[in-house]
Amino acid sequence: MHGLVNVLVIIAVIALVVLRQCSAQQISGDRRWWVLPGVLLVMALREPGLVDPRHEALSFVVLGAELAVGLVTGAGWAWTTRLWRAEDGVLWSKGTKATVYVWTGGLILRAALYGLAAAMGIHQGGPALMMALAATLLVRSGVLALRAAGMPQPYPDPAGVASFRPAWKDRV
Template structure:
């Protein structure tokens, strides 16, 4: 798979995920975590042993690790901007806010800047690093939203509803 195909797939996935995050959804969604894991695995599989530029291994590993840490931090930031609540049945729900959209725009800008930095430094940027970045950032966001949903107090269900 060439770089253009990976970029198109990654952008389509991000657009879909952002759209879905802006609609009310159950906070604990295993499918979100499955998507994140699939993206990480896809990123690893697309590059295999080429994740690190052999001409600049220390700098390449440093930037890769920094990129993954930044991805995790941005996922946490977006999770913090997401509204989480319980409905009358005790189910935790989440929905992105306008701040979530801004955080997504910032996440994309940071990723583009990191790609530019690796280019300026003359480091080969692995094709799968885009999928790794998105997978990690989504995984952290989904986990933190699910955790926030689980931490919400459970509303007492009236006795009339429990008898049904």
């Protein structure tokens, strides 16, 4: 039953994340961006089957490769996400076409790793996938938080209306 629950959690998280990426999302100053990836990581670590006991060394190599793909996918996802500040000062984000390409590339690489592991007789369970997804979300959220912190803040002009100072690269 644990395997089914893990698969359902993974599908639910991916569906939630993809749905949120397809529409503009307001970015709050919330400092809890690490909570969902942290919960996934804890769930992955407490489940048996993170590594295949019959092929322990190779299983760790494949898991490391999956985590590397997850980290690169998360960073690419965050850097291809469009960030902007509305006239009222609210920060927004939305995935771009490049974000879709990053997601697709990450999924293809993960499927290739899974296929390679299966061809070598290494069993990869839900916990490994959950850990890689946690790494992806953690890096994506962290990079987005850093990018959001670097966005120009509104400042009141003499008339009391919020406006924005141009970013350094907007000045010529």
